Amino acid sequence: MWEQIRSNRIRSIILVGAMGALLLLLGYFLGYLFIGDPVPGVVIAIIVWLVMNLVAYFQGDSILLAVSGARKISRDDHPRLYNIVEEMKIASGLPKMPDIYIIDDSAPNAFATGRSPEKAAVAVTSGLLEKMNRDELQGVIGHEISHVKNRDVMLMSMAGIILGTIVILAWYATRVLFFSGMAGGRRGSRGGVGQGQIIILVIGIALMIIAPIVAQLLYFAVSRKREYLADASSALYTRYPEGLASALEKIAASTQQLKAVNKATAPLYIINPFREKGMAASDLSSTHPPISKRIRILRAMGGASFADYNKAYQKISGGSVIPASALTGTGALAFRAPSSSGEPAEETSDHLKRTRETSNLMWRLGNYRTVTCQCGTNLRVPASFREPQIKCPHCGRLNRL
Amino acid sequence: MTAVYVVIGVIVVLLIIFFVAIYNGLVRLRNQMKNAWAQIDVQLKRRYDLIPNLVETVKGYKIHERETLEAVTKARNIAQQTSSEGAAARSRVEGELSSALARLLVVVERYPDLKANQNFLALQEELTSTENKISFSRQYYNDSVLHYNNQTQMFPSNIVAGMMGFKAGEFFEVKAAEERAAPKVSFS
Numbered sequence: 001m002w003e004q005i006r007s008n009r010i011r012s013i014i015l016v017g018a019m020g021a022l023l024l025l026l027g028y029f030l031g032y033l034f035i036g037d038p039v040p041g042v043v044i045a046i047i048v049w050l051v052m053n054l055v056a057y058f059q060g061d062s063i064l065l066a067v068s069g070a071r072k073i074s075r076d077d078h079p080r081l082y083n084i085v086e087e088m089k090i091a092s093g094l095p096k097m098p099d100i101y102i103i104d105d106s107a108p109n110a111f112a113t114g115r116s117p118e119k120a121a122v123a124v125t126s127g128l129l130e131k132m133n134r135d136e137l138q139g140v141i142g143h144e145i146s147h148v149k150n151r152d153v154m155l156m157s158m159a160g161i162i163l164g165t166i167v168i169l170a171w172y173a174t175r176v177l178f179f180s181g182m183a184g185g186r187r188g189s190r191g192g193v194g195q196g197q198i199i200i201l202v203i204g205i206a207l208m209i210i211a212p213i214v215a216q217l218l219y220f221a222v223s224r225k226r227e228y229l230a231d232a233s234s235a236l237y238t239r240y241p242e243g244l245a246s247a248l249e250k251i252a253a254s255t256q257q258l259k260a261v262n263k264a265t266a267p268l269y270i271i272n273p274f275r276e277k278g279m280a281a282s283d284l285s286s287t288h289p290p291i292s293k294r295i296r297i298l299r300a301m302g303g304a305s306f307a308d309y310n311k312a313y314q315k316i317s318g319g320s321v322i323p324a325s326a327l328t329g330t331g332a333l334a335f336r337a338p339s340s341s342g343e344p345a346e347e348t349s350d351h352l353k354r355t356r357e358t359s360n361l362m363w364r365l366g367n368y369r370t371v372t373c374q375c376g377t378n379l380r381v382p383a384s385f386r387e388p389q390i391k392c393p394h395c396g397r398l399n400r401l
Numbered sequence: 402m403t404a405v406y407v408v409i410g411v412i413v414v415l416l417i418i419f420f421v422a423i424y425n426g427l428v429r430l431r432n433q434m435k436n437a438w439a440q441i442d443v444q445l446k447r448r449y450d451l452i453p454n455l456v457e458t459v460k461g462y463k464i465h466e467r468e469t470l471e472a473v474t475k476a477r478n479i480a481q482q483t484s485s486e487g488a489a490a491r492s493r494v495e496g497e498l499s500s501a502l503a504r505l506l507v508v509v510e511r512y513p514d515l516k517a518n519q520n521f522l523a524l525q526e527e528l529t530s531t532e533n534k535i536s537f538s539r540q541y542y543n544d545s546v547l548h549y550n551n552q553t554q555m556f557p558s559n560i561v562a563g564m565m566g567f568k569a570g571e572f573f574e575v576k577a578a579e580e581r582a583a584p585k586v587s588f589s
Contacts, residue, residue: 080526083530
């Protein structure tokens with residue numbers, strides 16, 4: 001079953017390969033246009049690409065985690081989250097427990113990173129911890145872990161780097177062309193312009209404009225495919241698609257936007273952090289499939305296997321997301337029962353509990369000490385506070401530190 | 402004449418390469434299966450360790466559910482004694498332990514004091530998670546067994562498997578009646 005995910009990966013690799021070819025083509029024409037020789041253009045394109053790759057390979061995840069303001073937590077900081085990640089690690093058969101990070105942000109979201117299953121990390125926002133119950137959190141983590149397991153992180157960063165290189169090259173080339181437009185014209189008139197040269201010039205300019213767009217569309221296509229597959233894998237691991245469906249629903253209902261996010265990190269999150277209300281054009285130009293469609297597919301599943309996901313996908317939008325080879329060999333997989341009672345009253349009290357738990361965790365991560373006064377007030381003391389005692393603002397008692 | 406020898410030699414080399422590749426693939430799958438089994442074992446042991454704690458905490462609240470508690474302790478001890486046996490024997494006793502635990506957790510719902518206890522809540526989370534980990538590792542183990550068994554039975558790898566003595570793996574199935582029963586739907 002997990003072996004056959006390979007064929008899906010091959011398809012994605014072909015798409016990334018197409019992006020790479022686009023990059024080389026762009027380099028070729030740019031070299032021809034500006035230097036008069038295509039070879040240096042190709043060489044420059046490859047060098048830029050290589051440098052970006054090296055940086056991404058060795059520093060990518062730490063840069064990403066630093067940019068999003070994520071802090072690493074241990075088992076004792078949040079046992080439930082740790083347990084859920086471990087559960088999904090076991091269900092997916094990952095070789096090693098991924099690191100867990102928390103981002104202090106009330107917008108619920110999550111992402112996975114790491115260049116290989118051995119060196120992976122999962123990051124969730126504090127908003128996610130507050131809003132999700134156990135089953136929903138499990139669904140989200142299952143989605144993220146399957147990104148690691150399916151090596152999407154690697155694939156998407158490779159695709160992202162090619163996209164970035166193409167965008168940078170095209171951007172600089174258009175600038176240079178604008179400022180040296182006159183010079184180029186003179187050079188043309190001096191030697192006499194051949195028909196072939198004009199054709200190449202036109203193709204080159206067209207490529208400069210089109211390449212970034214095409215690369216972006218390819219990138220989005222890969223990304224969306226991986227999202228569907230990650231949803232299907234999450235349902236398979238948890239045997240409970242409703243958990244992820246209801247999590248997505250809660251995330252979609254939340255109106256907050258992530259603070260520390262930019263276009264480069266967007267495809268890594270479980271839902272697109274840039275989404276806007278009523279974004280109908282999201283079909284072709286988004287890294288993520290429409291969230292309502294993802295929820296409908298998950299809810300239409302009759303069992304937990306890939307075949308069931310594919311069937312549900314066909315029913316909702318026609319076509320197929322999972323290659324036929326991945327559908328064989330798995331029989332019917334039954335759902336499991338929900339672990340929480342799910343009653344509305346209980347849900348609100350749980351939510352309060354989770355909110356308190358999460359805010360305590362964030363204070364602790366910020367190196368605050370908690371002192372409980374006799375009147376029941378919890379005083380949070382920053383690490384920089386040096387006085388031997390602190391006065392309770394409620395009852396005026398002096399508390400020893 | 403030499404051409405014939407060359408052709409025969411090439412065919413023999415190809416066959417050997419093919420044989421080695423299949424053999425290595427089978428070994429890899431068997432190791433994966435063994436590793437998956439070890440994962441289940443870790444989680445089952447973790448459950449044995451958690452249960453005495455849970456029983457003590459529940460007893461501390463003067464809860465008069467002696468039968469339920471005794472059933473859990475007994476099922477745990479039997480399961481621990483069976484822990485050196487194969488998948489088929491273990492899955493039965495572990496299934497019984499699971500259902501005894503589930504009964505205890507249902508009973509406990511009636512005691513709000515206990516449910517407010519931090520210690521108990523932490524234990525409950527550990528227990529829920531351990532139960533989940535057991536079923537997830539079982540899921541993964543059974544998938545691994547299926548995959549491995551398919552390889553040992555399908556042509557041409559079954560030839561290699563037969564020659565080198567690869568035996569079919571045992572599934573870890575849930576034998577407890579409660580867990581196996583499909584949800585009943587009635588339309589009346």
